[in-house]
Structures are given as C-alpha cells and as structure tokens.
Amino acid sequence: MGLTARIAGAVAGAAGIAATGAAVGVAQRRRTIARRSGDQAPFGSLHSPAxxxxxxxxVPLHVEVDEAPDAESPVTVVFVHGYSLNLDCWHFQRAAFRGLVRTVFYDQRSHGRxxxxxxxxxxxxxxxxxxxxxxDAVVPDGPVVLVGHSMGGMxxxxxxxxxxELFAPDGKVVGVALIATTAGGLDPARLLLPLVPRRLSSGITDSTLRTLARGHRAVDGVRRLGRSIATVVTDAYAFGDAVPQSYVEFVDDMLSATPFQVVAxxxxxxxxLDKFDHVGVLxxxxxxxxxxxxxxxxxxxxxxxxxSRIPGSTLVECEGAGHMVILERHGQVNACLDQLLAAASAGSGAR
Incomplete structure (x- = not known):
C-alpha cells in the first residue's frame, strides 16, 4: 500500500473513531480531565522583547531575556526546552524567578518561534x-546556570x-540542572507516542519516519483530526498524576504546533545519543x-x-510525577532550582 493510501486510511480511521461508539472511552477520559481543578494560570503569556x-x-533562534537589574546574584539562568516543546513550557519557572535573577529562554532550532x-x-x-x-550572544560575561528539560538536558x-572548559571550576558555567532527561540508551519511539497518530507509529523505523515526513502535511492533518485522542494520549504519557485540564491542553498545544517534519x-x-562517558565533567x-x-x-x-556518572551530583526523585515534571511538580522543581542557585552563586562568588 502506498504512503498516500496509508495516510488516507489513517484519516478515515481517525474520523471513524470520532464518529462511532469507540470514541466513548476517549470522551469519558476527556471529561475526567476537564473536571480537575487547579491553577488556571495564563500559559504562554510571559514574554519579553525578543x-x-x-x-x-x-538558523535564527528566538531568544528572550528577563532582566533583573536589582538582583543580588550576578548569575544568569539559561533554560533549554525539550523535544517538540517551546520556551513557554518553563511557565512556572519563569514566573517564579522573574525579577529575582536574570533569566534567558530560547526556542530550539525548528521549534516555536x-x-x-x-x-x-x-x-x-x-x-x-x-x-x-x-x-556567547546574550551571556558573554559572568556566571551561568544551565537548566535543561528532556532534549534540553541532552x-x-x-x-x-x-x-x-566551560564546566571547569574557573569556567563560565557554575551550575546545571538536568530534568527528565538522559545521556543515552533512549528508546525514541516512546517519545513519538504523544506526537504521532497511533496507527502511524506502530512498528515505526527511521526509514518509515522519513517516508512519513515526506507526506508531513497529511500526517499533521491526521494529528489535528484526532485531537481529542491526542489530548488523552498527552495526559497519559506526559504526566504521572491527575493534573488540571489546562496543563494537558497547554502541552498538547505545543506538541501539535510542532510540524511532523521537525519531529522526524x-x-x-x-x-x-550515547554521551554517558562525557557527563563526568559536570x-x-x-x-x-x-x-x-x-x-x-x-x-x-x-x-x-x-x-551515578556525575560525582557529587544531587538526585531528586519526584514521586508519581511524569515527564512534564516542570509543570506537574513545579513547586518542588522550583525549590530544587533555588537550592542549586544558592550553591552556584556561593561557588561563583568564591572565585
């Protein structure tokens, strides 16, 4: 069967699911998500001049800097987002540290803006x-703390x-936070689950993905058509506990906005990825x-x-949290970053 036929079949299948009793389970799950109470913060509303x-x-990268002229610490914190997300994913961290320390956020290449x-x-x-x-461009001098989530940690x-040399005791980087990430041994097919319609991701390989990428507009159409199903999948794979509906929709919006061609x-x-032998410098x-x-x-x-590979590192395990721990456990994550910044500032001040 050709690519066009397979995609057409997937579109028809998605439409059929939405129109038949098979959608009942999805609809019930979405109602459960919708009933959750929680912080209805205006996601995506925190920005500064680009x-x-x-x-x-x-490649032009979109970068935003939240200045903090009255900050006591000279440290700049640079946040690096993950696969198929954008800088808005740091919403709670940006809100928490705004005005207290200089922070930098940017969209990775081919993502966001x-x-x-x-x-x-x-x-x-x-x-x-x-x-x-x-x-080099926005933090040419002074100490830096790097915070990376998922692909950002990589x-x-x-x-x-x-x-x-940047991570040496006298280097520019004075602290690092690696969140929900790895340095290798990853099964990337698992990352595709919230991003690709299930009928298209079954048994996927690099060659299949490249073929699908050539028909990326049709694949994106399938993703939009199956939005209700996608929201449920995002909830299941991005989070561990029951989070407010706004969290799920916020993440799903970022995933949906990333073209499938970029995913591929x-x-x-x-x-x-195989870099565990290089993390010891941290x-x-x-x-x-x-x-x-x-x-x-x-x-x-x-x-x-x-x-185990980074001597002296601190490990924080957030019980029951999923991949989007920066949203799901933002209070705990921010507290950890507070402690990291204190340690990094003390170390940089001692130089």
Whole structure:
C-alpha cells in the first residue's frame, strides 16, 4: 500500500473513531480531565522583547531575556526546552524567578518561534553548538546556570562534551540542572507516542519516519483530526498524576504546533545519543538531577544513571510525577532550582 493510501486510511480511521461508539472511552477520559481543578494560570503569556541569535549554520533562534537589574546574584539562568516543546513550557519557572535573577529562554532550532534548520542540523551535537552561540550572544560575561528539560538536558550534555572548559571550576558555567532527561540508551519511539497518530507509529523505523515526513502535511492533518485522542494520549504519557485540564491542553498545544517534519528530523539523533562517558565533567560544579518516578518517556532509571556518572551530583526523585515534571511538580522543581542557585552563586562568588 502506498504512503498516500496509508495516510488516507489513517484519516478515515481517525474520523471513524470520532464518529462511532469507540470514541466513548476517549470522551469519558476527556471529561475526567476537564473536571480537575487547579491553577488556571495564563500559559504562554510571559514574554519579553525578543533577541535573534544566528547559529553557526545560519538558523535564527528566538531568544528572550528577563532582566533583573536589582538582583543580588550576578548569575544568569539559561533554560533549554525539550523535544517538540517551546520556551513557554518553563511557565512556572519563569514566573517564579522573574525579577529575582536574570533569566534567558530560547526556542530550539525548528521549534516555536525560531527558524527552521536544515535536515542535517537536527542533531543533539548541533543543539549543543546552538546553546554555545546563545551563551556567547546574550551571556558573554559572568556566571551561568544551565537548566535543561528532556532534549534540553541532552543539549547541555552535548555542550559539556564539545566545550568541557566551560564546566571547569574557573569556567563560565557554575551550575546545571538536568530534568527528565538522559545521556543515552533512549528508546525514541516512546517519545513519538504523544506526537504521532497511533496507527502511524506502530512498528515505526527511521526509514518509515522519513517516508512519513515526506507526506508531513497529511500526517499533521491526521494529528489535528484526532485531537481529542491526542489530548488523552498527552495526559497519559506526559504526566504521572491527575493534573488540571489546562496543563494537558497547554502541552498538547505545543506538541501539535510542532510540524511532523521537525519531529522526524530529530528522531535519529535521539536514537543515536550515547554521551554517558562525557557527563563526568559536570561533577566539577553543582549539578542537580530531577526525574519523575512515573516518567514513561525518559524513565527514572535515566536520572539514576546520570547521578551515578556525575560525582557529587544531587538526585531528586519526584514521586508519581511524569515527564512534564516542570509543570506537574513545579513547586518542588522550583525549590530544587533555588537550592542549586544558592550553591552556584556561593561557588561563583568564591572565585
């Protein structure tokens, strides 16, 4: 069967599910999500004037800096988001630290408001080079704390491999937080579950993904058509506990806004990631590793392995939390970042 026929079949299948009794379970699940109470914060509303940073291969990155002129600490905190998300995912962290410390947020290449990179640029190593470019452009001097979630944590690890001197006791980076992430051994097919219609992700391989990417507009159409199902899948795979409906819809909006072609470009790099031998350099500075025990995408075992490979690191396991622990346990995550910033500021002040 050709690609067009398979996609057409998937579209028909999605439409059929939405129109038949098979949707009853999905509808009931969505009503359960909708009944949850919680913080109805205006997600996506926290922004500052944009900067544009051009990468070494010419991709314009969207960067925002929250200045804190009265901050007691000279440290700048740079937040690096994950796969198929954008800088808005740091909503609770941005709200918590705004005005207290200088913070930097940016959209990774081909994500959010940043420009699309070439297919060959969809690698973790390139993301590490992009991060170096952001640091050079908006934090040319002074100490930096790096905070990465999921693919953002992998980006920081790539930077550590490419530029270990930045993480030395007298280097620019004075602290790191690695959240719901890994340095290798990842099954990237699990990351696709909230991103690809189930009928299209069954038994997926790199070659199949490349084929689907060529028909990415049709795949994106399937994703939109199956939005109710996608919301339920996002709830199941992004979170561990029952979170407010607004959290689920916020994450689903970010995932849905990421073109499938971008999803496909980064897939091989996830599978090939193998950098555990390069994380030891992070042991020279305060490093905090945070993971949810119910994370279905980057399981807590990845956090534990990072902890075992980074001397002196702090491991925080958020009981029952899923992959989007930065939302689900934002209070606990922010408290950990407070402690990291205190340790990093003390260390940088002692230089």
């Amino acid at each position: 900067h544009t940073v051009i990468t070494d291969d010419g 940043s420009g699309r990179g070439p297919v060959t640029g969809g690698t973790i190593d390139q993301l590490g080079r992009d991060l170096k470019g952001v640091l 980006t920081i690890v790539a930077l550590a491999e490419l530029h270990p 470009e980064f897939f091989p790099g996830m599978r090939e 042991g020279m500075i305060p490093t905090t590793i945070i993971g949810g025990t119910a994370d279905k995408l980057t399981s807590i075992g990845h956090s534990r392995k990072l902890h």
